[in-house]
Amino acid sequence: MEHFVFTHNVKVAIVLLYAFVFLLFGIVKIAQIATKKDLDNIWIRVKSFFFICLFFTAAFCFNKIVAFLFLMLISYLCLKEFFSLIPTRKTDRKVLWWAYLSIPASYYIVYIQWATLFYLFIPLYMFILISVRMVMSSNTEGFLKNLAVIQYGLMTTVYALGYLGMIAVVPMQYNPKGGCLGLLFYILVLTVANDFIQMFCGKALGKHKIIPKVSPNKTWEGFIGGVIGTTILSVVMAYFLTPFTLLQSVFGGAVLAIFGFFGDVTMSAIKRDLGVKDTSTLIPGHGGILDRLDSLLFTAPLFFHYFAYLNSIVFARG
DSSP states (O other): OOOOOOOHHHHHHHHHHHHHHHHHHHHHHHHHHHHOOOOHHHHHHHHHHHHHHHHHHHHHTSOHHHHHHHHHHHHHHHHHHHHHHSOOOGGGHHHHHHHHHHHHHHHHHHHTTOHHHHHHIIIIIIHHHHHHHHHHTTOOTTHHHHHHHHHHHHIIIIIITHHHHHHHTOOGGGOTTTHHHHHHHHHHHHHHHHHHHHHHHHHHHOOSBSSTTTOTTOBHHHHHHHHHHHHHHHHHHHHHHSOOOHHHHHHHHHHHHHHHHHHHHHHHHHHHHHTOSSSOSSBTTTBOHHHHHTTHHHHHHHHHHHHHHHHTOOOTTO
């Protein structure tokens, strides 16, 4: 079985990551005492950051099969949470099985590096198959709405998150400093760190609401602080883990911060529309997995295509 290559830079980065997480625990505690503000939400985010790092590190320490099973589990849980939020017709229950079956199929396609088929599988072939299955149920009431809901669920929780798998199969030759693990480390840490920095800056400095009707706690100060902080972190991490130039790492960090924000508020808009606070109660005190990974729905595909464009990546099966 094929194992991941842990370069020296990746090993050092993992050690520094865990040291930084424990430092964050201390910083948040000190800030809470000094400012006398309620920073419990930030404390929860730091704990989420820690557990996300722990689970991902453990999964990728074995081999690629274990890692892909782990990614499949994440997509399954996220898709399950999404469908649990949306009222569906009884006639669509069998259609949902098709949606769940697309998860192993999609990740298998990624595992064998059939990039072209991955790009088309969910947006084209699953769209066609689900449309056909729904038509066969002969129920036209709410047809378009339910078709759109199922397709959006697949596009986000399976297709978008599937780009983590695409990053995991990037050949070593394109990133000698860190390999595919360095790229995964880069995108995951930046996405989660951006979420934390925006919240911390918003709590400490936030006064001007950015989109109060969608997410009342989001502020311009938090957003700008997140973009600046994430961009700085991107420059530092890119130097050790990626082949990016300074300009490429600045641009990449800023784009990830901006669209990580929009991934977060898009899920907030969905939850507000449905009248729910969290996607599930799977993680006590944290909500659901989809709550914690909503930013990745936007950042994972963007980062992969950004890296692929800059490096002209060619996969084994195109």
